[in-house]
Amino acid sequence: MPTTCSAHRCTNRAKSGSNIHFFRFPLSDAERLKGWLNAIGRIGFVPNAGSRLCSDHFERSDFYDNPGGSYKLTLKNYAIPSVHSTLLPTKLFSNEPQKKNVIPTI
16 A cells, blocks of 8 residues: 555655655654644544655754754654645544535425
8 A cells, every 4th residue: 555645635756766764653642633633624534554644744954953854854753744735623523525516305
């Protein structure tokens, strides 16, 4: 299964040669996990061990400096996604399918 970003409306996927990195949700840190879930704008989303968030949703200051220009980005332990985070009410992003032109039957 390809690695994709779990953030609402983000279409980033893992590709060879890409500068986008993907990070696991902090499933063992309830407080940090809550911050991540609030930032991605998806109601009812329950991350699992395969869920990822891409590096585009973090500030440069959220990463450790890698001396020598190491390719691997490492998130700081307290990092919370803040870039491209939705500021709109989360009810706008419900995962429930929308009903279109439903005509009630009698």
